[in-house]
């Protein structure tokens with residue numbers, strides 16, 4: 001038995017008393033974290049010893065296999081966590097286990113409100129560390145010996161977690177620290193090695209140090225120590241030492257996927273923030289991809305200790321298909337979700353990993369167009385949420401977008417903005433697009449006629465998200481986006497002088513007729529004008545530059561929101577035979593019927609529906625009857 005010398009009793013620093021009280025009273029619903037904290041401290045002690053041994057190898061030589069051992073003595077009602085790490089001297093024990101020597105301590109205590117729920121969150125932020133032992137123990141015994149000290153320089157610390165602790169020098173044969181917890185009555189369920197093993201594999205599986213527990217024979221006698229964690233964390237190894245198969249297997253374990261991932265990226269970031277990320281893009285979409293509330297697949301580790309699943313703050317919503325983990329060296333072990341939300345370290349990790357994911361997708365698009373297309377077909381619609389959510393990376397996201405276009409006239413979205421820019425004539429200064437309900441409605445919209453005639457490519461968008469996307473994308477590589485169904489069409493330098501002059505003349509000669517249409521249609525339209533866009537259709541409607549686009553209005557209506565009524569600009573094609581015939585009708589009442597019919601038709605082509613379809617049908621029938629009577 002250890003020789004007892006110089007027993008002393010010391011009072012805890014006031015803050016320690018407060019912390020202990022708070023912890024016992026507010027962390028009762030999360031008791032198991034005590035083991036994570038103590039095992040993590042033991043692992044840190046091993047890390048520190050390894051570091052010290054770099055300059056003094058004698059420190060480690062006699063017992064070089066660093067490990068943590070966890071065992072239960074049911075009869076005594078104790079749990080022991082024992083390490084052969086760096087240990088502590090008497091002075092270190094005094095300051096480490098009697099005071100709180102953290103910066104911000106007084107600020108922390110001044111924030112405490114007495115409200116247990118709120119305070120428990122704050123404690124999480126502060127880091128409970130060693131003192132969490134008292135969540136499950138009513139008395140704690142620490143026996144420690146610093147590496148490099150003599151066997152008679154061991155120190156024993158004991159406390160009931162109230163006002164004070166006892167300290168004495170002891171004889172300890174080996175360096176390192178044993179922590180013996182006398183388990184409380186209400187925590188007796190932790191006196192079960194298989195339960196503890198479960199907690200260790202949950203939180204500490206990837207610690208680099210072996211965490212050992214006793215193997216027991218049928219009589220319950222310990223026969224040997226066996227590691228219960230897998231040992232070395234994959235992501236802590238050098239990239240060059242890890243085979244593709246290992247990365248793939250690891251992905252399957254963490255993502256619970258049966259298939260290989262599409263691609264991955266493993267990065268060690270050093271500098272102001274230190275963290276490692278291992279991020280995967282799966283091949284297939286999860287069944288709940290469309291649920292924006294879906295949990296995110298990023299696990300957070302702090303110094304290789306598992307902290308939480310689905311750390312949403314580490315990845316933006318539009319990259320919610322990414323799986324993997326991040327391991328920070330800077331966050332406190334007891335970081336909570338609330339703290340992650342507003343934290344410099346998390347923000348840096350999030351922005352770094354977002355760039356990584358965008359970077360790996362860009363690389364895939366460049367190196368393997370076919371695989372990228374597969375990715376786009378699976379996750380493209382989610383990525384389209386990006387420009388609205390992440391302004392800082394808008395251009396990078398835009399680079400990854402794919403569209404259908406008039407260049408290929410096929411449903412599959414394969415055209416990148418770069419390909420569009422490359423093809424466009426020098427004089428073109430805008431990227432033209434159309435958003436409609438379906439690919440066909442976009443492809444056949446009359447507003448495209450002039451573009452087709454002039455051979456100007458137009459992007460054909462028809463997903464629900466597209467209007468939302470385009471309302472956030474204003475330009476790409478200094479070229480503005482322009483909807484072909486909005487505003488006054490100005491093809492700029494794409495139109496030659498002669499054509500412009502012709503157009504002006506046409507507008508002049510048709511001026512009177514435009515007025516006639518305006519008075520016939522009254523407040524059903526915003527205005528009437530001669531079109532620049534149509535070649536084969538008689539008329540179309542467009543929205544004014546500052547009004548809400550048709551698709552946006554539809555989206556809002558579908559979401560049950562009140563949408564201000566948008567009046568359209570009605571554009572006529574004076575060169576179209578039908579328009580020419582209509583303007584030759586002299587009877588104003590009849591002219592008005594025809595004018596209304598042309599407007600309804602144009603509205604149908606653009607909106608896909610009419611406010612009063614029955615009236616349209618009645619009018620059409622009436623006019624058809626008149627025509628067949630002739």
Ligand SMILES: Nc1ncnc2c1ncn2[C@@H]1O[C@H](COP(=O)(O)OP(=O)(O)OP(=O)(O)O)[C@@H](O)[C@H]1O
Pocket residue numbers: 037041042045083085086087088096097126127128129130131177332333334
């Ligand atoms: N098993 C151990 N071996 C050696 N030193 C230890 C051990 N456990 C704790 N210590 C010392 O006690 C100090 C206080 O531990 P505690 O767990 O309260 O805080 P921390 O580990 O510094 O912070 P946190 O746990 O919040 O990250 C540690 O910094 C370490 O120096």
